[in-house]
Amino acid sequence: MRPRLIPVLLLSRRKVVKTLRFEDPKYIGDPVNIVRIFNGKEVDEIVILDIDATREKRVPDFRHLAEIAGECFMPMAYGGGLRSLDDMKQAFRAGVEKVVLNTAAVEHPDLVTAAAQRFGSQSVVVSLDFRTTEGMARVATISGSRDTSRDPVSAARHMEHSGAGEIILTSIDRDGSMSGYDLEMTRAVANSIDIPLIACGGAGSLDDCARVVKEAGAAAAAAGSFFIFCGNRDAILVTYPDSEDLKRIGLIEDENNSARRNI
Amino acid sequence: MITILDIGMGNIGSIVNMFRRLGRDATVASDPGGISGATRIILPGVGAFDEAMQALERGGWIAPLEHAVRDRGIPILGICLGFQILGRSSEEGVLPGLGWLEAKTRKLDAFPGLKIPHMGWNAVTPPRPSPLSRHLDPDARFYFVHSYHVVADRDEDVIFRTTHGQSFVSGMQRGHIMGVQFHPEKSRKFGMALLRDFSS
Numbered sequence: 001m002r003p004r005l006i007p008v009l010l011l012s013r014r015k016v017v018k019t020l021r022f023e024d025p026k027y028i029g030d031p032v033n034i035v036r037i038f039n040g041k042e043v044d045e046i047v048i049l050d051i052d053a054t055r056e057k058r059v060p061d062f063r064h065l066a067e068i069a070g071e072c073f074m075p076m077a078y079g080g081g082l083r084s085l086d087d088m089k090q091a092f093r094a095g096v097e098k099v100v101l102n103t104a105a106v107e108h109p110d111l112v113t114a115a116a117q118r119f120g121s122q123s124v125v126v127s128l129d130f131r132t133t134e135g136m137a138r139v140a141t142i143s144g145s146r147d148t149s150r151d152p153v154s155a156a157r158h159m160e161h162s163g164a165g166e167i168i169l170t171s172i173d174r175d176g177s178m179s180g181y182d183l184e185m186t187r188a189v190a191n192s193i194d195i196p197l198i199a200c201g202g203a204g205s206l207d208d209c210a211r212v213v214k215e216a217g218a219a220a221a222a223a224g225s226f227f228i229f230c231g232n233r234d235a236i237l238v239t240y241p242d243s244e245d246l247k248r249i250g251l252i253e254d255e256n257n258s259a260r261r262n263i
Numbered sequence: 264m265i266t267i268l269d270i271g272m273g274n275i276g277s278i279v280n281m282f283r284r285l286g287r288d289a290t291v292a293s294d295p296g297g298i299s300g301a302t303r304i305i306l307p308g309v310g311a312f313d314e315a316m317q318a319l320e321r322g323g324w325i326a327p328l329e330h331a332v333r334d335r336g337i338p339i340l341g342i343c344l345g346f347q348i349l350g351r352s353s354e355e356g357v358l359p360g361l362g363w364l365e366a367k368t369r370k371l372d373a374f375p376g377l378k379i380p381h382m383g384w385n386a387v388t389p390p391r392p393s394p395l396s397r398h399l400d401p402d403a404r405f406y407f408v409h410s411y412h413v414v415a416d417r418d419e420d421v422i423f424r425t426t427h428g429q430s431f432v433s434g435m436q437r438g439h440i441m442g443v444q445f446h447p448e449k450s451r452k453f454g455m456a457l458l459r460d461f462s463s
Binding site: 039042043044066067069070071072073074075092093094095097120121122123165 | 273274275276280378379380382383384406410448449450451455
């Protein structure tokens with residue numbers, strides 16, 4: 001399985017935003033337009049997360065989700081406000097390939113088990129957000145607003161045993177910082193589970209993405225700001241590396257070794 | 264006009280939009296009357312075999328489709344479950360399929376370390392050239408989500424094979440009747456090339 005590089009788009013009020021440490025959402029653009037830009041790139045998969053739904057105790061906006069999925073020429077994972085099997089069924093019907101559970105999974109691991117049985121574990125992703133306070137990493141739920149007593153390693157193992165097909169591990173402290181992934185925590189979690197780990201939070205360069213895969217054992221590098229901002233948080237430019245870039249840093253195999261470019 | 268059938272089995276938006284992106288005229292038929300102007304037909308579908316056959320039956324689709332595809336020879340492409348129901352039957356259900364392809368559908372075999380449903384990107388190998396492989400990139404990968412696979416009566420009808428533990432049929436073509444197991448509409452430029460080939 002070749003490592004993946006996954007754009008994560010955050011939705012707030014039907015718009016794409018980008019946060020800094022899960023706060024200060026900055027308006028980026030219309031999700032349909034941004035998905036269309038990614039359609040023209042070599043993106044294998046995209047993750048869309050509604051960051052308000054759970055906090056506002058509302059169900060996902062399935063109609064809007066269907067609109068976005070209908071514009072998406074690659075598989076799409078959706079998270080935000082999914083609290084029941086019926087919610088997930090509606091998300092699949094809206095055209096998403098995977099569901100992402102966060103608060104609901106941590107609070108009700110049985111839901112992960114039921115979802116994996118019903119839809120197949122491959123389509124059930126559990127997203128764990130964590131922050132580190134005084135050297136202690138702890139999982140937080142409800143878009144990072146509620147701290148729990150769970151450490152990311154034991155939480156990830158629990159989710160794997162409950163039936164999750166993949167884990168997205170996001171460092172709240174690094175979110176939007178573009179200062180590099182939390183390699184230490186990524187490695188600790190990756191080493192303790194057998195399912196793919198998608199690292200998120202902190203990517204600022206392709207080298208960061210390569211490092212989290214090669215040095216920390218992530219199966220995929222996910223990022224928001226890195227694909228959205230050009231240089232700093234003021235200049236918006238939706239970008240994605242092409243396959244030559246990915247080959248150059250060794251994130252994908254160069255299948256034709258004899259044609260390897262000399263850079 | 265490329266006509267995409269909306270039989271109520273899943274979101275067909277990305278298929279419609281991919282054809283539009285290709286600059287092709289595409290329209291959605293939400294009832295059988297919508298297929299009268301079709302020059303090519305797409306039969307999508309996600310869900311269960313019997314549910315899809317019931318949806319076709321209940322919507323009054325079957326006779327008009329028979330007329331369009333069998334009598335008038337309009338090319339049709341079945342996608343995923345839409346491919347499987349072009350065959351005679353499936354282990355997933357008890358209802359007969361449309362029977363336009365000489366094939367039946369079986370459950371994927373379980374292999375240690377391999378998951379079912381088969382979900383993710385995978386390659387296809389074309390055993391012979393076909394109208395759908397004219398612009399097939401040698402590095403092409405397609406997106407799959409399925410637990411059942413089509414078994415063709417005759418090897419000559421098979422246009423794509425894929426391996427997931429076992430080698431299975433990921434595409435068939437007999438004359439103007441075609442089907443693929445993967446989702447071209449979710450396979451970005453590789454899927455776009457295939458839909459372009461189907462529509463030209």
